[in-house]
Amino acid sequence: MSYDNACKYLAERFPADFTRWLLGIEATRVRVLKTELDLEPIRADSVSFLRVGDRILHLEFETDPYSNPPIPFRMLDYSVRLKRKYRRDVEQFVIFLQESSNEIAFTTEYRDRTTTHRYNVIRLWEEDPAIFLDNPGLLPLAVLARSDSPQALLEQVAERVDRIENSDRRQGVAACTGILAGLRFDRDLIRSILRADFMRESVIYQDILQEGRQEGKKEEALLLVTRQLEWKFGEITPVLLEKIRSLSIQDLENLGVDLLGFSELADLEAWLG
Incomplete structure (x- = not known):
């Protein structure tokens, strides 16, 4: 089932309810922003962007705390992209749907040697x-x-x-x-x-189910391609993985065939380019 697509539907059909809950304000006008950010998308099927006054509300729904790249880094990346595109403050919420003891579900910041980025986390089972x-x-x-x-x-x-x-x-x-x-x-x-x-x-129910089936097919194709590439070349860099993840199902299937003729990683980079 496509749980995050159901949440995305709710956030984009009932944006005022979400801003009331998360920001504590009665917004008279909320604009849903379609996810057309610069560069390749990170994982646009599970996020919603709402413009509320002079800020952007970024919602990300998760059932599994594990992801590649990790959620904290993704939140930093999205925040930078949103600020660059819209020149607005960004309020970010990761909403975990299913109970988990994974530390990522209790992490509210990205941190490395030079950067700290904070975001909000909601664990629905505690609400x-x-x-x-x-x-x-x-x-x-x-x-x-x-x-x-x-x-x-x-x-x-x-x-x-x-x-x-x-x-x-x-x-x-x-x-x-x-x-x-x-x-x-x-x-x-x-x-x-x-x-x-x-x-x-409900037409919505059928649409959500169809989206879920398509995502399932894409995940299967993505898993097959990445396993083939790792077997052939070893670990693939996060940058290349993100480019691969942004491909359509048809492109993933084409890559699965074409990579059989790759002799070095540069062939993959050229194909993606």
Whole structure:
């Protein structure tokens, strides 16, 4: 399931709810910025950028603390790119969806010998569900929040979703609730509590599932290509890995064939260039 795509949908359809939660302000105008940053993208499928007044709100949703490059470095990289492009202050939040004891989920800065960069981290399993229950765009996140009785919380969320009057909005929120609930609950339980017809009929649900399937195919192709390259040339530099990650599925498949004829790393660099 494409959990981060569900979150991206929520952030971009309900930006005022997210700014109210994360920045503590009632924003009258929030502009969703499409992720067209200079240079190749880092991982544009799991991030949302919102322009709120004179600042940029950068949201990154994670189920797994592990990534390449590591999350702290990615946050530094994104911050620099956003400031260069928009000339605005940047507020960054990494929102971890699934409970983890990994130290990255408790890390709030990037640090090396000359640079320190700080960002915000939210671990949903520690959050009070109250604020999520009071905002339609945050309702799906409530199922992952702190609770002594998670099933009762899921039932409460389902009841709140059922109250949403606009049918398109209700279906979208229900679809995202069903997807995110999969991180915590058994599928049969989810179906028994949420109205399955909302999810089945929701165009949003089908779109999110399709995006998830495409991402799965890309990850498989990426893994195959990087393993072939590491077997052939040893460790690949982070710069080259980022260029490879930015390729489309078709380009990854083409690279998988073409690299059989590479004799040195310069051939890969020329191909990517």
